[in-house]
Amino acid sequence: MEPDGGDSYTEFLVEAVRAVPPRYVQQRLAPKAELLREVNSHSTMLVVAPWISTIARDLLRRHQIAYLDLTGNVDIRVSHPAIIIHTDGAEKDRRPAVRGTSQTTLAGAKAGRLVRLLADVEPPHRASDLHQASALSLPYVSRLLGTLEDQLLIRRSGRTITAVDWPQLLRARSQVTKLLGNDSYLGFLAPNGLPSVLNRMPQAPARYVDGLSVTGSFAAQRFVHVAVGGQLMLYVAPWLDPVDVADELGLLPVTEGADVLLLKEPDEFVRQGSEVVDGVQYVAPSQAALDCLAGPGRMPAEGEALLDFMEAHPQQWRVSWNAPGAPYPQH
Known part of the structure; x- marks a missing residue:
């Protein structure tokens, strides 16, 4: 946009993706946005996705990356010309799981066990420790830990969990559960x-x-x-x-x-x-x-x-x- 023929304008580099895991923001989008600002001060990165989680949205704002999801979560901030658009949409991803996908989520009783363990017991942890203490299968534990690492809820050094963001982990778990469900x-x-x-x-x-x-x-x-x-x-x-x-x-x-x-x-x-x-x-x-x-x-x-x-x-x-x-x- 270029009003009145001046040099006050901005352009958006749109990154359209199906999902925005926080680790993807940290490792892929943030460096790209920083490089974009260095080479072209008139450009702003805009991430578009069906839904963006609370953690990912916080990270995007921290790295000055605009976002828009199809549920109404929008944050677009431009200095020249001055534009601020911020709206809140869905806090939960209401899309049905894609058939045939293998991603393990925080929903369900099994995930609840692992969440409690990671919150209550101080790291370091190994998958085998969590498997034994929770009585969950080792493959399931490994898959869920992979999901949590993508969400930046845990950090690992090799195969050892060295840090757990347990407050965000508990919040993330609560977003996919309902205390007073039907017939519960x-x-x-x-x-x-x-x-x-x-x-x-x-x-x-x-x-x-x-x-x-x-x-x-x-x-x-x-x-x-x-x-x-x-x-x-x-x-x-x-x-x-x-x-x-x-x-x-x-x-x-x-x-x-x-x-x-x-x-x-x-x-x-x-x-x-x-x-x-x-x-x-x-x-x-x-x-x-x-x-x-x-x-x-x-x-x-x-x-x-x-x-x-x-x-x-x-x-x-x-x-x-x-x-x-x-x-x-x-x-």
């Missing part, structure tokens, strides 16, 4: 208030104490206080019948206005690293953060506050493979 929970009312439910839990038979885990807001509020109250969410282990649990805790079934949610436990690993306090089992901070980030209403804000606490106090929740009493198998 039942709602109840506590007629005597939520404190009465927490008081009754230690008095229940041992199988209830072991099989019920507090998550969500009440688990986060052990460490941070964004707001008081909220729904009491309990994971229910497979060996417990939610109806029996409700009877044991004095809960009434309701179709709306529930203040207690009994959640079907998606995988036994959600109990990994849990802590019993005054006879009540609470999920580990990393699981509570994941569930809050993937929850409704104000829960994502509670999840972010919990992440801040976890970053400031890693000694209160992170462990090493060989730490005495570590919640994961030692190596």
Whole structure:
């Protein structure tokens, strides 16, 4: 563009791609954009893709690369003439997976196990360590680690994982999960208030104490206080019948206005690293953060506050493979 015949103009070098992994931005696009600025100050690189992740968008802005995706995520900034266009689109890639592709994603219970391990246990890690501790197949672990490396969520030296960006890893996992999915929970009312439910839990038979885990807001509020109250969410282990649990805790079934949610436990690993306090089992901070980030209403804000606490106090929740009493198998 060249208004009024002057020299104030810009041109875009368009890079149209199907996907924008953060490692591709770092290793391929950033050097190309830097070189383009050196040889032609009137040129701006513009990346166009069906969808661009939050991490990739942050990297593109950091390297002064314009972007546009088909969901409405746009950031175009030009100095001469002065142009700023910024809009937010989808935070999740809503395209169906391409049939026949082999990329392993962060969705599903198996990925949840690996995410928890990478967050909770300090590096260094090897794929074989993660395979043994998670009981996942070694080929699956290797494929998912490749995906995480592309997303710059882990860094490796040879075959050893030397660093994990665990806050971004937990955020990325939460974007592909939904805490309250269809048929994943039942709602109840506590007629005597939520404190009465927490008081009754230690008095229940041992199988209830072991099989019920507090998550969500009440688990986060052990460490941070964004707001008081909220729904009491309990994971229910497979060996417990939610109806029996409700009877044991004095809960009434309701179709709306529930203040207690009994959640079907998606995988036994959600109990990994849990802590019993005054006879009540609470999920580990990393699981509570994941569930809050993937929850409704104000829960994502509670999840972010919990992440801040976890970053400031890693000694209160992170462990090493060989730490005495570590919640994961030692190596």
